[in-house]
Amino acid sequence: MRHRTVADLMAPTAISVQRGTPFKEIARLLDEFDITAVPVVDEAEHPVGVVSEADLLHKRVAGRGSPTAAEIMTSPAITAAPEWSVVRAARVMGRHSVKRLPVVDAAGRLIGVLSRRDLVQLFLRRDQSIREEIVEDVLVRTLQLSPSALSVEVTDGVVTLSGTVGRRMVIPVVVRLCHSVDGVVDVINRLGYERDDMPVGSPTATER
Template identity: 65%
Template sequence: MRHRSVADLMTSNAVSVQRGTAFKEIVRLLDEYGITAVPVIDAGDRPVGVVSEADLLRSRPPGSRASTAEALMSSPAVIAHPEWSAVKAARVMEGHRIKRLPVVDDSGRLVGVISRSDLLKLFLRGDRAIQEEILEDVLTRTLALSPSAVTVGVDDGRVTLSGTVPRQSLIPITVRLCETVDGVVDVTARLACKRDDAPGGLARSGGSHV
């Protein structure tokens, strides 16, 4: 299974500003491009900080002298790399309570920006594409199950699995693998098993919700 990476989802040629960019120019850029933050780069195109709408609003008390990007920015910049998974980028955003990450190459130069809205594009993936990946990659290639053993239904990203698997222990594994497929919102397993190899004994159906 190949999951879409930051490189697949990010906005390339991202809007950026220099350390000396003025307050009003930053406001103009945010409004013009419909964004909520902009990376601040040095002479080598390396992000040194980020100016957000919140930074701009904090700078406006009477007597404030924060008039350039360097004075306004939150620093150091929290960055992402193109090869990161979308999940890793989302966790970094959540951990730092930010909405956008500058994306840098191996030399630290800015190559794009990824935002929460970019990550949400994963969930616009069509049901047919999700179904095909689960059938071909998860069930057939990874778990070596017969294509006729499990029926996969997908409705707006919600996956329903029905059928029979060889062992009870495969049910939670199948669910977890399906949950990792890009675009999946929820997984429900209505699966029986031919042999109960789980501690405790009785065969049962499994289910999961995310």
């Protein structure tokens, strides 16, 4: 299974400003490009901070004249690498309470921006695309199960699994791998089994 990376979802042409960019120019860029924040970069295109709409509003309310990006920005910039999984990027956003991550190359130069809006696109995948990935990648290619023995239904990102597998221990693996498919919101497990090979006392919480 190939999971989407930051490089797959980021906006590759990032709008950025310099430390000396004035308040009004930053506000104009946010409005013109319909974005909520913009990275601040140094002369080598390394992100040094981020200016958000909230930063602009805070400074405007404070009434401190017309400050520059260096005076407004939140620093240091929380960045992501293009090879990161989208799950890792989402966790970093949540941990730092940010809505956008500047994406940098191996040299630390800005190459794009990933936003929460970009991550939401994963959950807009068509149900048929999700079903095809589960059947072809999870069941057939990864687990080498017969797709004719199992039924996979996907409605609004919710996957319902039914049918019978040979061994009970396979069931939590199937459920876990389905959860890992991009765009899956939840997995309803209705799978049965022919042989109970689950060790006594093993947790079966994933078999739900």
